Amino acid sequence: MxxxxxxxxxxxxxxxxxxxxxxxxxxxxxxxxxxCDLTWIADHPIKECTDLYEKKISSLTVTQKQYFEDEFKKILNHKVLWVVSEKLAYLFKDYPTSIVLFTKLQIDEKVDKANKDDTTKVSFGDPVSWVYGNYEFILQQYKILSHMLEKKGKLETEEKNMLSISKQRTQCLGDVLDDLSQNFEKSVDRKFIIDKCYQ
The missing domain is CATH 1.20.5 (Single alpha-helices involved in coiled-coils or other helix-helix interfaces)
Known part of the structure; x- marks a missing residue:
């Protein structure tokens, strides 16, 4: 017993x-x-998130991938750009591919360009401003995108173009934001960032 x-x-x-x-x-x-949820403006660990996205994609069946591809095409048919961006951010949670993230970021740029005459200032030293944090988040997404593409290795022509744009944005946004973070009193117009970095 x-x-x-x-x-x-x-x-x-x-x-x-x-x-x-x-x-x-x-x-x-x-x-x-x-x-790694890019619908949240937060600090996302780049390498860990890239690994997680890769696992997520590899776990999907052919049927699931086709469903998400169809959803992706449907979303792009929407006429309102900010709605497209928002829907792509949510699609990315379930279907985290480089093309979905790149397309979302390009749509965000179009929205930014359409509103570039907005006189909002970007400043690291303004504790109530959300604008600096938003550009920091955009920078981080481009870093994630670059890492996703670099990790893939052999790239198609379209992917090489995506990587080239992503690296340019990463360098430019990084330089501007670093400069602002080292000069608390300094501020720039959103238009300055858009004209300088979104070529």
Whole structure:
């Protein structure tokens, strides 16, 4: 009887230990998924997110991929640009491909260009301004896109073009934002960033 109880407790302990480890792993994965959700303006770990997106795509069936491709085409038919951008951001959660992210970023640029005469100032030193943080988020998305494409290795012509644009945006936005972050009193018009970086 004592041996049976002892054996039972050992098995229970093993089960609880494995269950505990699974809970930790699940929480870690959920944290990574949340950290890599580009519908949130947050600090996204570039390498980890790229790995996670790759795993997500490889886990999809052919049918699922076709469904998301069809959704992608439907979204692009919408007439309102900011709606297209928003829908693409949500599509990217389920279908994190470089073309979806690149298209979203290009749409964001079109929206920015259409409103470039807005006199909003971009400044690192303004604690209530969301504009600097927004451009920082755009920069981070371009860094993620560049990493996704570089990791792929052999690229098609369209992908090479995407990588070239992504690197140019990364360099330009990085330079402007670094300059602002080192000069608290300095500010620039949004138009300056758009004209300088969105060529």
């Amino acid at each position: 004592d041996i049976t109880l002892s054996h039972f407790y050992k098995l229970l302990n093993k089960f609880l230990f494995i269950f505990f480890l699974n809970c930790i792993a699940s929480q870690a994965m959920a944290k990574n998924i949340h950290d």
